[in-house]
Amino acid sequence: MKWAYVLYVLYSFESPDLTERQTAEIISWGLPFNAMWECVSFYNRYKPDIMTGAEVHIIQKHNDSAIIEEAGCVKVFTDGDNTKQGEKVMLYTK
Numbered sequence: 001m002k003w004a005y006v007l008y009v010l011y012s013f014e015s016p017d018l019t020e021r022q023t024a025e026i027i028s029w030g031l032p033f034n035a036m037w038e039c040v041s042f043y044n045r046y047k048p049d050i051m052t053g054a055e056v057h058i059i060q061k062h063n064d065s066a067i068i069e070e071a072g073c074v075k076v077f078t079d080g081d082n083t084k085q086g087e088k089v090m091l092y093t094k
Helices: 036-061
Strands: 002-013 022-027 067-078 083-093
Touching: 002 036, 022 036, 022 067, 036 067, 036 083
Parallel strands: none
Antiparallel strands: 002 022, 002 067, 067 083
């Protein structure tokens, strides 16, 4: 099983087919870190760019009702088929 510390963004959006808001998560698989402090430091340094990029992405993917609920760093474990989350540091909450 492989592991890495990555950035995550949890967001919600309205779906025309459903009455309740839906939630989804973005994981930065292409930008892994070896330690939580590296991930947190990167987030703190580039927070405006990270949050703007995530917001643009979720609005394009869903609609203008999409909003970021939470963001931060998380340790993830994967074997290729299954992914589990471990230690989590929330750095932004709505």
